[in-house]
Amino acid sequence: MTPTLAHPPLEDASKERLRLWLRLLKTTRGIEAKLRENFRAEFDTTLPRFDVMAALSRYDDGLKMSEISGVLRVSNGNVTGIVDRLADDGLLVRVPVPGDRRAHRVCMTQKGRAEFARQAAAHEAWIADMLGQFSAEDARTLTTEFSLPEEPNDP
Amino acid sequence: MTPTLAHPPLEDASKERLRLWLRLLKTTRGIEAKLRENFRAEFDTTLPRFDVMAALSRYDDGLKMSEISGVLRVSNGNVTGIVDRLADDGLLVRVPVPGDRRAHRVCMTQKGRAEFARQAAAHEAWIADMLGQFSAEDARTLTTEFSLPEEPNDP
DNA sequence: CAAAATAACTTCAAGCATAAAATATTTTAA
DNA sequence: TTAAAATATTTTATGCTTGAAGTTATTTTG
Numbered sequence: 026m027t028p029t030l031a032h033p034p035l036e037d038a039s040k041e042r043l044r045l046w047l048r049l050l051k052t053t054r055g056i057e058a059k060l061r062e063n064f065r066a067e068f069d070t071t072l073p074r075f076d077v078m079a080a081l082s083r084y085d086d087g088l089k090m091s092e093i094s095g096v097l098r099v100s101n102g103n104v105t106g107i108v109d110r111l112a113d114d115g116l117l118v119r120v121p122v123p124g125d126r127r128a129h130r131v132c133m134t135q136k137g138r139a140e141f142a143r144q145a146a147a148h149e150a151w152i153a154d155m156l157g158q159f160s161a162e163d164a165r166t167l168t169t170e171f172s173l174p175e176e177p178n179d180p
Numbered sequence: 181m182t183p184t185l186a187h188p189p190l191e192d193a194s195k196e197r198l199r200l201w202l203r204l205l206k207t208t209r210g211i212e213a214k215l216r217e218n219f220r221a222e223f224d225t226t227l228p229r230f231d232v233m234a235a236l237s238r239y240d241d242g243l244k245m246s247e248i249s250g251v252l253r254v255s256n257g258n259v260t261g262i263v264d265r266l267a268d269d270g271l272l273v274r275v276p277v278p279g280d281r282r283a284h285r286v287c288m289t290q291k292g293r294a295e296f297a298r299q300a301a302a303h304e305a306w307i308a309d310m311l312g313q314f315s316a317e318d319a320r321t322l323t324t325e326f327s328l329p330e331e332p333n334d335p
Numbered sequence: 336c337a338a339a340a341t342a343a344c345t346t347c348a349a350g351c352a353t354a355a356a357a358t359a360t361t362t363t364a365a
Numbered sequence: 366t367t368a369a370a371a372t373a374t375t376t377t378a379t380g381c382t383t384g385a386a387g388t389t390a391t392t393t394t395g
Binding site for chain 1: 203307
Binding site for chain 4: 227282
């Protein structure tokens with residue numbers, strides 16, 4: 026006979042991994058939905074816009090268009106539109122690269138840096154709240170466990 | 181003086197949670213990108229289309245439009261478009277609900293069920309491969325740990 | 336029973352996302 | 366030197382996504 030178990034029986038690894046994936050997806054989508062809502066309500070902006078600003082904030086000299094898509098792992102055409110709109114709002118500027126008339130370096134303006142600082146602080150607080158179930162130690166452990174093999178993506 | 185540590189010093193919980201979130205996001209986006217690529221190459225379909233089929237596959241009597249958006253937690257207008265295209269391809273049908281002329285029940289066709297069965301098998305294999313670093317036991321443990329508080333979403 | 340509220344669904348506008356094609360420029364190499 | 370290849374970016378076509386507004390149908394309520 027089959028033994029009695031405290032948990033439902035362990036199915037094969039494939040099924041358990043699928044379950045993990047579905048859980049992961051539900052969790053991240055839920056958090057993303059909440060972030061989107063908060064960004065909209067508090068700053069009238071979007072997650073993709075924040076992502077671009079966050080990428081730029083880590084590089085004082087700005088990034089080329091292709092470097093932004095590389096860092097964020099999104100398509101080139103995608104970045105064009107987002108940068109267009111951020112530039113319209115005066116949060117960043119396209120600076121021609123001397124010696125290469127194809128390329129532009131995208132840099133945050135003073136206004137952009139100030140706005141991003143406020144957004145980043147709120148973002149961190151929202152995340153800290155939504156992941157409040159995890160202690161600092163738990164969070165660090167899980168971060169380590171979730172390192173999947175990936176290509177590097179520095180500019 | 182500050183003590184020497186095997187790990188970098190534990191920053192406050194807020195920072196560790198933010199790090200966890202960024203890692204989670206990078207991981208799930210990476211997996212989603214790979215899935216999207218595979219679905220396109222192997223089945224000429226998309227993740228959202230697969231999601232709708234997967235939801236329907238769990239209910240023999242089909243689901244109403246609003247039930248699909250409820251289960252998948254996406255907007256009503258979104259579902260309209262995806263179901264339109266799946267119906268165009270003959271994978272599902274809208275059946276009028278007797279007694280309520282506002283509502284439609286969406287049901288998979290025989291063709292839809294056959295196509296979904298193939299897709300689901302491939303999907304499970306892709307996930308099992310990408311999450312291959314986790315044993316069945318690890319996967320189960322992590323699935324449990326990642327239960328964030330959420331509203332139920334059964335139809 | 337008529338008016339108001341609610342519900343199911345679609346349409347719309349704006350933005351995000353990709354892949355593929357087009358444009359312009361720079362580099363390579365024959 | 367110049368034709369070909371490579372690089373940087375934008376444009377285009379298509380589809381996903383939301384929130385808001387609109388349509389029609391049903392239920393509630395005064």
